[in-house]
Amino acid sequence: MPKALNRRARIWIGGVALLALGAAGCSESGKGDAAASATPAPAVTVTVTATATETATPAPAPTVTETKTVKVPGPTVTTTVTKAASSGSRSGGSGGSSGGGGTKATSTCSIRSNAGNCYSAGQFCRNSDHGAVTTNASGARIRCSQSGSSWRWTYA
Template identity: 55%
Template sequence: MSNPYRQPSRPQQPPRPADARPLRRRKRVWIGGVALFALGAIGGTQSAQDEANASRTVAAPPTPTITMTATATPKPAPTVTITVTKTAKPKPAPTVTVTKTAQAAAGSSTSSGGSDSTGTCSIRSNSGNCYQAGQFCRNSDHGATTTTAGGARITCTYSSNAWRWTYS
């Protein structure tokens, strides 16, 4: 019974004798080897010669160099000084007007049920208007207190993640 996984055997060839190459081929191999060795030896000595020449070049003494520097000093120019005097007039100071309103008599009644005074706001917006409750405050107004145009008292407080005017 034969094994199906085994490769079929090939007929074996007889081994070659040690000196099966012809003599002329052996001579060529020896000549080529000797030629390569000679080239390597010549290249190695040439390389050593190049290194010796390079070291002599590096070790050569430096040659002196001559440097001349010429400096020209210009004559000083005449100095001109101009003096301008300007008289500044003082600016007039801003005029502040404060208006006071008279309070109504204690016995009189008002229809609105609140304060009957028309307030004058001490802090105004950049556009010149009085603030109202719920509006945003400027950075310079944080914590300040003023009145609305209707006379209600408001304060700049931090609420709802922002600085706003609220009734106080």
Template identity: 50%
Template sequence: MANPYNAPAPIPPAPRPPDTRPLRRRPRVWIGGVVLFVAGTLVGTAGNGGQQPVETKVKPATTITATSTVTATPEPGPTVTETVKAAAKPRPTVTVTKTAVARAAGTNSGGGSGSQDTTGTCSIVSSSGNCYSAGQFCRNSDHGATTTTASGAAIKCTYSSNAWRWSYV
């Protein structure tokens, strides 16, 4: 009895002998070359698709230059001086002078918003010199500080809504 696992392997067929004819004598090579040549010619001639060439005309570039001059500093208003004399008989007379600068009509600062004033009574001002208003963020150095808005309302730097903000006292 023969073991099927020990059977001899089948012998592969003998390799085909190389074609001894040169490439120029093989008909399949000629047919393939002619087909590629004809396909390339058809693609090359149908490249424009019957469209007319478009001529482009270069237009000169237009440059517009605008110059604007804005003065942010208002003209100074008139100065009002009030002098009060205190009469004290045993001492020499004391003179107290109050000086106030009247605001010129229609002038405001703060970039045209009109909500902030650089000449207000606020004791703490922003880096740009404007008074703070309620709702704005506080600097680290202002945490817990109290000041007034440009209109004179008291505000304090408090921690609310995960941020330090100015809020009304």
């Protein structure tokens, strides 16, 4: 009894058979081409007509711009603070006058907000003010220092 072929051998034999059939088919296809080439092919004539139209557009006229510089003075802000009379003794403070009640003090904030107001402790600082020192409206010194991930005005 003959031994059965394994799967690999069967696949190899099938591939060789397909190759042989393909080769036989190619040799037959060449015979049909001789008959097809004997008949004359119709001639194709293509005529192309192109029309170009150009429209001229005038160049844009120059634009005349007149610039006026107007100087407007910025707001001048003067803050007046009236201190209330204190009863009893004072325990040390961070600034201000040590005089009695009813005195007027005009603050001299060297750094002001974009709106023209004095900064106070706890407000955010501008990038240009990092590390700067100024006074708030009551005359106490404040410094722009980093607080966590942001910059704020704190008492100096």
